[in-house]
Amino acid sequence: MGFNTWSSFALRVNEEDVRQTADLLVSLGLKDMGYTYLVLDDGWSEHERTPDGDLVADYSRFPGGMAALAGHIHARNLSFGMYADSGTSTCGGYPGSRGFEARDAAAFAGWGADYLKYDNCYPKEGDSVRARYGAMRDALNATGRPILFSLCEWGVEEPWLWGRAVGNSWRTTGDSSASWLSLVNNLDNSVGLARYAGPGAWNDPDMLQVGNPGLTLGEQRANLALWSLLKSPLMISTRLQELSNASAAILMAAEVVAINQDDLGGSKEIYAGPLAGGDRAVVFFNRAEHDEGAAGARFTLRTEQVGYQEDTAVRVRDLYARRDIGTFRGRFSARVPPHDVLVLRLTPEAAPILEWEGGRWPRDDGWRPWTGQAIYAEHEEDLENIPRRKTEGDDDALEDAAVAI
Structure with a gap:
């Protein structure tokens, strides 16, 4: 459970947005509800690696750098998540981690990352999806730092059949958006997969759209309730600075969230x-x-x-x-x-x-x-x-x- 920056900030995300979001997760009571991971999605890095091959933050938008940002998040008893891609470029056109897995994993661990969302854009022809994700799994394990590994493979090659051996969660669908059609489509593509999930390994129909324009309050209630029953990761992705009281009440529905957090895991x-x-x-x-x-x-x-x-x-x-x-x-x-x-x-x-x-x-x-x-x-x-x-x-x-x- 936590927050992902994509639906709220996309490629325009900056350090101040993330710091404010961390503060609001605490002040709004969301952290105490269990929303403890703050994941920085695509768009945080420079468009090119350094001559040595390192990823670095875009200092025009993240002047303090990743380690300082992680420190701000950790100081609030939250966990810091980062984003990378298994191909040659991220979906937003930033450097991918293909061929740089060990170097990038070491950087993420050194900055204090607790979570990695790993996307599936721009693979090379003939690449094996499982091999690409397995390479980053091995690199993360080699750092010695516990990092939750989220496979954003979009359900293309049925990751529910093999994802447990590679990561902690696997996308079962394409991206969600703040529309009823999107939510129903992602729901329909995830129903029936509960048998493959369990404690520490979850199906993921993508982030919540609660709070975003385009959904009625009833549709927002349905989003949280159905994702809870699916035992999906519950990742908020709306501007908390603009969150209405009604949408906040949905996200804070303790008895609904308790269904999601029950450790039975459907087994x-x-x-x-x-x-x-x-x-x-x-x-x-x-x-x-x-x-x-x-x-x-x-x-x-x-x-x-x-x-x-x-x-x-x-x-x-x-x-x-x-x-x-x-x-x-x-x-x-x-x-x-x-x-x-x-x-x-x-x-x-x-x-x-x-x-x-x-x-x-x-x-x-x-x-x-x-x-x-x-x-x-x-x-x-x-x-x-x-x-x-x-x-x-x-x-x-x-x-x-x-x-x-």
């Missing part, structure tokens, strides 16, 4: 459906592409989510292991490794309070019909305060019994 899903006699079939599915540790990801299921009363005693059977795990009340937890499942049969010791009617339980609890699609995913930290009754064997022992399939 844990629970499927469920009815069986004869009131039993339920439940599948814990871990679609994560990365390893959460030897024990795998922790899943938690509440009894009322499958139509049972909270205090109903429910017997749990592991169908692949062909063994009974035990009886629980209130909720049941287990761990599942990446690319794996835990398949359960739940048998209540009392009749369920809800009957299956026309393909769903008649309640508004967020579950979908038994269709073979993902019907539920929730981070376990949300469940810690749910009242429950302890039983013999306790839930911790039951969880331990269900760790491995």
Whole structure:
């Protein structure tokens, strides 16, 4: 989460704009909401490298230089982001980093950069996109400074399939603009890609347009809400000096932003459906592409989510292991490794309070019909305060019994 200068200042950006933006992120309360990265986009450098091959700031617009600007940003407990391009020139016609990856990465790290947006303009014919982005990844890693690496490849070669091994986020679309058509197009091109994202690796349908002329307040609300649900990076890109109270309130919608920042990352899903006699079939599915540790990801299921009363005693059977795990009340937890499942049969010791009617339980609890699609995913930290009754064997022992399939 943070701010990118492109939609607000484009190639006209200057040092004073960036310093004011840093101050406003703090004074408006946006930093405290989590908008902590301030990314300087295209147009910050001179049009030519030095005779030694170095990138330098355009001192007519950045008289203090990059290190001093980074210091101003860091002094406000913000993170400093920079822009470069994987081709021979940036999209705005400034020097690209192709062939200069190690030199440029060292410069960014030396100036105190915490983030790099890496664009895709002006490649040489025959260049491999993955190789170009991989070269900068290696150069950044070699600096020893933690730098978040944002791949601005525009979704051309399906970076969601390979981006996790190269960077921390990858553009799924072309640039966004302050028009409804642009937002809907970027949304449509990003839906269905959640399976490839997770903590530390995100799909990116480009920066927010909240606050920019061209969108109604309703469209601005839709922009933030849908980008939050997509778990996209939330990068403001409007002139904070001119931000209206109404647009500020949208950006400061804490409960909407909390959806975006939930660390589930879309990797844990629970499927469920009815069986004869009131039993339920439940599948814990871990679609994560990365390893959460030897024990795998922790899943938690509440009894009322499958139509049972909270205090109903429910017997749990592991169908692949062909063994009974035990009886629980209130909720049941287990761990599942990446690319794996835990398949359960739940048998209540009392009749369920809800009957299956026309393909769903008649309640508004967020579950979908038994269709073979993902019907539920929730981070376990949300469940810690749910009242429950302890039983013999306790839930911790039951969880331990269900760790491995």
